[in-house]
Amino acid sequence: MSTKRHESLGLSNEQVIEMYKTMLLARKIDERMWLLNRAGKIPFVISCQGQEAAQVGASFALNRSEDYVAPYYRDMGVVLAFGMTAKDLMLSAFAKAEDPNSGGRQMPSHFGQKKNRILSGSSPVTTQVPHAVGVALAARMEKKDFVSFVTLGEGSSNQGDFHEGLNFAGVHKLPVITMVENNKYAISVPIEKQIAAEKVSDRAIGYGMPGFTVDGNDPLAVYEAVKEARDRAVNGEGPTLIEAVSYRLTAHSSDDDDRTYRNKEEVDEAKKKDSIFTFATYLQEAGILNDELETEINDEINRIVNEATDYAENAPYAEAESALKYVYEE
Secondary structure, three states, X not given: OOOOHHHHOOOOHHHHHHHHHHHHHHHHHHHHHHHHHHOOOOOOOOOOOOOHHHHHHHHHOOOOOOOEEEOOOOOHHHHHHOOOOHXXXXXXXXXXXXXXXXXXXXXXXXXXXXXXXXXXXXXXOOOHHHHHHHHHHHHHHOOOOOOEEEEEEOOHHHOHHHHHHHHHHHHOOOOEEEEEEEOOEEOOEEHHHOOOXXXXXXXXXXXXXXXXXXXXXXXXXXXXXXXXXXXXXXXXXXXXXXXXXXXXXXXOOOOOOHHHOOOHHHHHHHHOOOHHHHHHHHHHHOOOOOHHHHHXXXXXXXXXXXXXXXXXXXXXXXXXXXXXXXXXXX
16 A cells, blocks of 8 residues: 555545544454353354455445445444444344344344434345335435445345346446445355356446445555445446455354364464554554554543443343334334
8 A cells, every 4th residue: 555545535644544443443342242242241243353444444435424324234334434333332232222223122233223324234135235226216216416335245245136236226327336345255155156257346247337346455445436436326327336355354153163164274364464454554654643543542442342331231121011012003
């Protein structure tokens, strides 16, 4: 990375530090959730580790006060960038009444928050793609300038919803950006057993839209691709498919043993490209991040994560009777 790349993209020093802080916050919340899970305090974790650069780089390229986002379950970096807090995410992990996604009804990482225009996700994968396309159709019908942004894993790009959503978006030239976070594994199935094409982005031509593959470990590369896609979308030039290639640094979830399908050497090799460290190095070389500021950022994030954990652990569960709500018309 040349040391002033962010400036050529129109990003200030403050903005790239904010990107780094958001990436680091996602990582630290995620790491804490694994500890809580192993301690028997929360039931389930599905991790963002290894994908923070793509998530945060993309989010910063959007208009976060107008655009809509339909995230998938790993997108802690996206939802934090769009306005969810560490406390919101911990309340969800502990399934407490104040969980903003579902009041403690849903599994963790089923994000949804109306005030921040985060569309509710569901357990079957890829259902968010047609939803995001529907939001883009609404933008067109209401003649508004917002775009919708949807993310998914590369395994999800083999589902029917992906084809139907992108086909409809392409035909109608809708302002939707689809970003496939290719982390190399759909649970235990490696990319070469999922897709015969060289790249997921090769599929774009079949839908009549441009497709790009970018380094998902480089937040600036993802920022640039998403920013260009957003410009095209608001100029009436239609949708874009972006593939951000990274690596899933953890098991698929806290219920998965990834040692059964990949070796430790492969994971260790991938950790050398971990964006948390490579982006910090870029910021140091650009003269933006020094040891003092790094310590300050780490202390602040540790405080946020500790406070969020304590608050959520001590918050009340929903009343048992509330399980009957929102089922039948009242």
